[in-house]
Amino acid sequence: MRLTKFGHSCVRLDTGQGFIVIDPGAYSDPAALDGADAVFITHEHADHVDEARLRDFHAARPDVPVFGPEALAATLGDLTFTCVSPGDAIPVAGTEVKVFGGRHAVIHPDLPLVANVCYLVDGVYHPGDSLTVPDMPVRTLLVPVAAPWLKLSEAIDFARAVDAPAVHPIHDAILSDIGLGLPDRLFPLLVGGSYRRIANGETATV
Structure with a gap:
């Protein structure tokens, strides 16, 4: 399978039989939706779902x-929308998308928690805004590295707990070029050589 990063938490997966897009939000490249055969959203925050853009896509x-x-x-209920919950498995694009999770990580105790689901697609795991460790093996972990709800040490411990052979950072649009260097230095040191950044617009085989 081939994975292309489109900024922040948005990725497109080419299964060879179709294109699956996860979290095309306000910080991601609109080109992510080009040719999509299915769109999966982890939660309601605008950096993970751009409603206006998704409606334009749906119109076409x-x-x-x-x-x-x-x-x-x-x-989104007036679109071709299907609710998913942890434990679901959705056949699409010649593969199966398994659903995990349940809740967004705590941003602040005074802010309400929102629902957040995680997706495992042929061994590639996208946790959305959570640190939920799935109860099955992961080949490629997409690890959030910068967020109001996250410390870098938590992201590192999450990657260690998932223990995937390959780790690629996501959720990083709020970092400067200098800031991007911090996880890129610490993850190889503390998690190992499995870590590699996929640049925005770059495609990698996973």
Whole structure:
């Protein structure tokens, strides 16, 4: 399978039988949706789902299914939208998308928690805004490295717990060029040689 990063937490997976897009949000490249056969959203925050852009896409491609947690049904329910929950397995693009998770990580105790689901696609794991460790093996971990809800030490411990042979950073649009260097130095040191940054627009075999 081939993975292309489109900024922040957005990736497109080419299964050889179709294209799966995860989290095309406001910080990601609109080109992520080009040719998509299915769209998966982890949660309702704008950096993970750009509603206006998704509606424009749906107007042009109403046949393409959109999947996400039930909380998104209120805003996206008029699209070709399907609610998913942890434990679900969705056949799409010649593979199966398994659903994990449940809740967004705590940003601050005074802010309400929102639903967050995680996706495992043929061994590639996208946790959204959570540090949920799946109960099955992961070949490639997409690890969040910068967020209001996250310390870098937590991201490192999460990567260690998942113990995937390959680790690629996501959720990094809020970092400067200098800031990007920090996880790129610490992860190889503390997690190992499995860590490699995929640049925005770059495609890698996973």
